[in-house]
Amino acid sequence: MSKDNIAQQYNNMVASIEDAKIYDGRGEYNLYECNKCNNYKVTLYKDKGVTPFIMRCKCGGDMMHTKSSKQAPPSYVKVHNWVRPSLEQTMSLSESMRNHILNGGLILEDELK
Numbered sequence: 001m002s003k004d005n006i007a008q009q010y011n012n013m014v015a016s017i018e019d020a021k022i023y024d025g026r027g028e029y030n031l032y033e034c035n036k037c038n039n040y041k042v043t044l045y046k047d048k049g050v051t052p053f054i055m056r057c058k059c060g061g062d063m064m065h066t067k068s069s070k071q072a073p074p075s076y077v078k079v080h081n082w083v084r085p086s087l088e089q090t091m092s093l094s095e096s097m098r099n100h101i102l103n104g105g106l107i108l109e110d111e112l113k
């Protein structure tokens with residue numbers, strides 16, 4: 001895909017996402033729990049978009065989405081934000097991640113440089 005194509009797809013996606021018939025989780029906290037170790041991750045939707053049900057854990061296990069809540073976790077829990085990267089950031093992602101973003105997907109803020 002050329003840079004112009006990516007930019008066009010990105011702009012189309014941004015222009016239509018508010019009206020898109022997808023789940024709007026903004027303001028919602030999600031808990032992901034590993035099925036192998038005790039690791040967990042709390043995330044918060046900052047933008048409207050698609051998030052994965054499973055994430056890879058450092059231990060090689062799968063972190064599954066197990067809970068959703070509007071209530072913030074205790075302050076000692078680190079919250080990872082789901083965000084829509086800018087066009088420039090999207091350009092620098094791997095092809096599979098870029099396709100995920102162009103299809104309305106979100107990425108964890110701490111995975112962006």
Ligand SMILES: [Zn+2]
Pocket residue numbers: 034035036037038039057058059060061062
């Ligand atoms: Zn694990």
